[in-house]
Amino acid sequence: MTLLSVENLVTSFKTSAGEVRAVDGVSIAVERGQTLGIVGESGCGKSVLSLSIMQLLAHPGRVVEGKVLLEGRNLLDLSARQMRAVRGREIAMIFQEPMTSLNPVHSIGYQITEAMRAHEPSLSAAELRNRAVAVLDRVRIPSAARRFDEYPHQLSGGMRQRVMIAMALACKPKLLIADEPTTALDVTVQAQILELLRELQAENGMGIILITHDLGVIAEMADRVSVMYAGRVVERSSSAELFDDPQHPYTLGLLGSIPRVDEEKDRLTAIEGAVPPPFAWPPGCRFAPRCPFSIEACTQAPPALREVAPDHAAACLEAPL
Amino acid sequence: MSATASAGPVTAPRRPSAFRMLMKDTGAAIALVFVVLIVLAAVFAPWLAPKDPYETDLMSIMSPPSADYWFGTDGQGRDIFARTLYGLQVTLFMGLTSLIIGGVLGALVGFLAAYYKRLDGLLMRFMDILLSFPAILFGLALAAIFGPGLTSVIIALSIATIPLMARIVRGAAVVVMGLDYIEAARAVGMTDKRIMLRHLAPNCLSPIFVFATLRLGQVILLGSALSFLGLGAQPPVAELGAMASQGRNFLFIAPHISVVPSIAIFAVVLAFNVLGDALRDALDPRLRI
């Protein structure tokens, strides 16, 4: 059974400018031991999607449609209490900003044990400590026992992100959602964290949803990829397939926009214009106004995500290109 | 840095003006109207007051509100309505004067401290020292030195406002100073004066505005408390705090003498506070204190 599948999820925000569907009919799926990469530019709804899965949306946000099935169980049907038991225990999450995602006033040991205590209240203090030190060790924090009592501000950014990962792993979740876990870090540290995630996945066999806007990270980590644009998935395939055979014009645009180390080019192929804000999303294909291939029909109705090659879907009338 | 920053809209709808945002908040709109009314009432007190605020009617002492005396009369048979109007004038004058004196000086210090880092330590340490004296102590000290009176109160409140305004302005200005457009202005070779006047100050106005509105309420509260203690405006001057103080002797037989001016102070301060809160929400939600 699929570990997690999200079906036709719609999340909306009530704002002064009206209702905004930040995530608009998104479906994704992750298997055990697999990494799903979600890539897209800023504001396309990646974080809202992950928070919707966790049901951690802040006030004006609300899931209005769809299903979030964790091993077949629809999380949207759970009570608040049941959902709490899922969070941290079955699905864990790490965030982009290691600087602010840890509570500065509690020791990192406390913050890790807190997660364990929430799900296994029977553990004694000593057990909690041992397990926390063990998990800190696992994420390669040097002299973990000593670090246990330190506070976030005493750690470097990379260390903090490791602590975040340790916290997420404390209860051995089946699925880890990593929302841009390395964006705030330097390349050398990013490489460390990515390697760590890969190792841990190999050990635990957990599923990972890795959110990023860096195609390099996707190539490095993901087994399957969903490309998001303006609240929708526009292309979905295996990672290899995406780079070898990109089908959606937006994906092409992204690939063209990044300078490649291995290539001498005078000009990058940029995408014209900018991502429109959610309240200004056009009808029809949302990429149409920026798309060099757009035709009249693109602006009429949103194109469905359809298979254009085996196990490779794109939401474009023109596809396969 | 992440790539989050560019989510800005290409053609955002024009940000609604602060005034519009204010008017959307019913409470704030009422407060604004109320503040305007109060100011008008204070300014036009001589024309609005149905009676002379100092005229004593010995035939109706401490009479409760009636058609003749809308808010009743005080212990000397004076019309409380008229006195309240004049009291608003005195109270607002006291509040505004000290706010302006203290605010201008404080803002100057704040800007200088933020702009010239070398002065920062010295100036702000000095402000800290000033801040170590609660306003009431300035009030007490000045009353001790110059004797009780409105002038003492105004000076005290001005001094007490300086460090607060300096901190607010410095806080805002330091943030702005850290922004790239200041650096850009320097890189282009602008003079300090030009940078301060054209780039720094205009971008610190919101917090100054918000603070001033909220502070006005505080200043009025403090000033009327000092008058209530007998350290401020001296009778027979119609000052709201002093009026409340006089009336408290008859609290049990004629509560309106104290209650009316107290409510007037309350209403004025409440209006400024509600307005200040709304302004803050409209201008800069991060300023919440």
Place this chain on the structure above:
Amino acid sequence: MAKYALQRLALAIPVLLGVLLVGFFLMQVVPTDPAIIRAGPQATQDVVEAIREELGLNKPLWQQFGLYMWRLFQGDLGVSIINNVAVTQELGDTIGPTLELMVASLFWSIPLGILMGTLAAYWRGSLIDRGIMAISVAGVSVPVFFIGLLMIWLLGFQWQLLPFTGRGGPLWTMDGIMAIILPALTLGGVFVGPVARMTRTAVVDMLSADHVRTARAKGLNEFLVVLRHALRNALIPVITLIGLQIGFLLGGAVVTETIFSWPGVGRLAVGAILSSDFPMAQGTIIVLSLGFILINLAVDLLYAVLDPRVRLS
């Protein structure tokens, strides 16, 4: 931490000096010659001169300041012009009741304010929030004396529930407790509003902070999230702001003491100023400032205790 504490202390020193200097100059600029006052209206010139000599008023200013500091150091703030009692003794008698009153007011107002602020923040935008915030803004707008007068009028006079005519005795006696209720309600009453507002702001900030999202993602229940992750962190700014607001409280205390005939420093100060008892006025002002500085110092240290970023650096 120790270093931080020392730093704070060091910062307090210029402030302290400032206070003392102001205290000193207070006596310099008062329009009355302390010697003449001390000597009484009928004294002859040579008696006044003798007193000037005795008080060191003939010496140059800096020497007088030295003398003043030296006397201060020995706990000598001079004697009251009115009744010749040592100022320090009067202060000693009145400081207890003032502290009593302040503590009693903070004792209920801070917890209540924090509770109200937290509830309002948690249900931000709801009716509860609006209700609490309306109460708070009213609370910060109401003159202390208005609350006091209402308390006296209703609770004291109309319903005769509680006394309001001064201190009833030590706090461990029933009389003492009964007598402090109304003043403490009055003084605390003006503090609830500010605390609630500050708490709400801070907790709202914290509730949208990333680490609170992390806590929720761990599966913590809401109570723990709010208590340990939002409120706990929010306390840091709240404590600082409370420290700053203590000045406000001090002002309230002076008024409250006056209305309730509470034999504290505030009332002593007002009385001394009104009766031009300059040494006493000076003493009370110095003591009130010192108290304020000490409280802020304590707040700063508490701040450090609450915030490991400060504590451990």
Place this chain on the structure above:
Amino acid sequence: MTHLLEVVDIAKHYPSGKGAVKAVDGVSFTLERGETLALVGESGCGKSTTARLVLRLIERSRGTVRFNGEDITALSPGALRRFRRNAQIIFQDPYASLNPRLRVGEAIMEPMEVHGIGTPAERRKRMEELLGLVGLAPYHAARYPHEFSGGQRQRIGIARALAVQPELVVCDEPVSALDVSIQAQVVNLLKDLQARFGLSFLFIAHDLAVVKHMADRIAVMYLGRIVEVAQTNELFANPRHPYTRALLAAIPHPDPARRGHVKPLGGDLPSPLNPPPGCHFHTRCPFATEICRSQDPVATGGAHSVACHHADTLPPMGAAYEGHISEAARRRLARYAEASAARSLAG
């Protein structure tokens, strides 16, 4: 012929509680006219500080900066103002780099006004030209910054920098805060402008791919010092400093075929407050020996200079990354580029 810019052993130490933060600690480089020199390195290594020192936006602790042969660290206020016409800066954060209270047109005209360039009418005309140059329309001049997207603001910032017709433009991470698609637009714009006006860029970035695309030469910084300088291609083909190698090895390439090639470097960046003695990099360097712990390495090697005790004895790194891009992808990218160019001509 002198260099356009010559920086000699410049340093900036910020006093702090214990000791000094050595944000920049002895940096030297040159920049020629029309050239782009990139400064790369991890966060906090002193790139922005160097940029500010070059423009004398902050006062140096030591060293000299010569612009057209003139030592700008010794300029009088008046001379400094003249210098500012010739050297401008573009910032990273598009939101902070524009005064929200100034209309965009005013913001662009202001530098000209300050330097007394032209009449008001001429300035207005030039401003409109500049707007066109960076891809905006004249009617944008009357708008406020908040009405623009991040990419557009970055363009406005560029227009403002170009308003005084500088020879040198310091770009402090001008694209790091932008989305990839926008980043490409700005990078293209900068390259166009450089070609058109013969600008010299001191280009600061941490993204090696962008740097490779932009720069003629690259200087790699680590903890306040430059560890390696070389021509771009030379650096990528033959990185000689262990740190440069680690940086290159850590880049995730958009190429699943190369999956797992990333070789992380151990450890964290030490604090500039008390950098390790000797070679700053020795704490993380796999090749470090005793000498590295005690002695500062000196830069050697002329055009390709390296500051490493073991530069000559390091094992070869192996072939530089050779991309694999599928035929299908390459073809589609080309089609996209064509279609895109066609559209923009038409539109």
Place this chain on the structure above:
Amino acid sequence: QQQPRNQITIMREIDSDRYDPHRTTALAGGEVLTMLSDTLVSMDFDMRTIRPGLAERWEVSPDGKTYTFHLRRDVTFCDGRALTADDVVYSINRWIGRTTPRVVSPVAWRAGNVKEVRAVDPYTVEYELNEPFGELLSQLTQFFGSIVDRATVERLGDNFGVQGFNGTGPYCWASWTPRSELVLTRHPTYRWGPPVLQNRGPAHVERVVWRVIPEAAARVAALQAGQADITQYIPEAFWDGMRRVPTLRTSNQENYFWDVFMGFKVDKPVVSDLAIRRAAHMAVDRVGLARAIWSGHATPARNIVNPNALDYDAQSDAMVPNYDPAAARRTLDEAGWRMGPDGVRVKDGQRATFLMYAINNLANQRAAEIIQQGLRQVGIEMRVQLFDATVAWGRLATQEFDAYILSYPYISATDALSLYWHSRNRPSPNRMNWNDPQTDAWLEEARRGLTPEARATATANIQRRLAEQAPWLTLARNQLTVFATQRVEGARAHGLYGIGIYRGLDLRVVR
């Protein structure tokens, strides 16, 4: 909450600056001093009859110049020492400024023109005057004549009556927190109370707490709530209401002479003008004032002397100008005071403005504002400066002001007049600077008072002269009512020098 059974709390509005009978003249001092000490003779409730005190009997020589007092033999001070004639001699001498260090009592003249006070034996005192003084015995009943212990006086020096006290009164000094609370404890061996009281001693209650509660409202409520037992300081506005409260009892004194007045310094500009002074009389509505400030519980006044007092002259009453603003304006017009643009009259470049000082209390504050308004209506500006009671006396002794409001108690016309109008008593209490040899002569005559007729004539002459010259505007005659809770008995209003509770021996807790 309830008071301890053996304690009575008496409330008042202000505190005294000190409790030294020879250095204070404040009522706040006197009311406590009558409990702390005794006088040679005592005053009955009729305010005329002199009764024994420390002296069980006395003789007056035929020429009226020598008084011989025979002291009780059982009297002791609070510290246990027995009272002897030397103590009396010392105390009287201290009062009249004949001890070292010299104490200057502002009211030394009340002791008469003393030649010598001698101890004939330990229990006999001879009090010899240079001239007869008809009022001597009444004056000796006042607290200025209190007998104090020399040793304590000398030990405490300036702090006598501040940090401690030692007297022979029914209560002893326990502690004083200025402006807050003064505690007295029972003098356990006291049994020499004046015969005007039912209880001759010792006192029924163990502790008397004098509590200062500046807030009138607080005093009212405290009394109603039983937090305090007795007070005479209830603003008249509350009297009617309080009289209806079943838990309270009241005691009135009919023979009460306490007047509120405004005095003019007749040698200061503006107020030196008789027209101004007379106009002021006509501009102030004393009937309205009595109603407004004292809620009708004060008698509107004209003449200086209370009609019930000895030697009151009815004819001069008619000479005092009545309230008539129109007449006031006319008077001023005639005197050449022209209305200025700001509503204040001017004459010879002099604005009709004067400065008035008074003690800062509620009644003065209110009265001042009303008078100010009344004067303004006729074109006279009165500037007001109020002082805390503790400083006011000092300021009132200066020449800084032009007029002042004060109130004072007296026993008879002679008493009242000789206090304020003898040129010898300038600058204080003769703050009017009244310097008239004729008045002085009449005063001497009245004081000597060999026959009642001669005295009455002399005092009548003074009253008429003052009515004519209008240096003094009597604002109202106060009434005395002591309020007490049902818990206490024996709180009978006395009124000597305005003191409500005399000696306090009859006070008793009944519930």
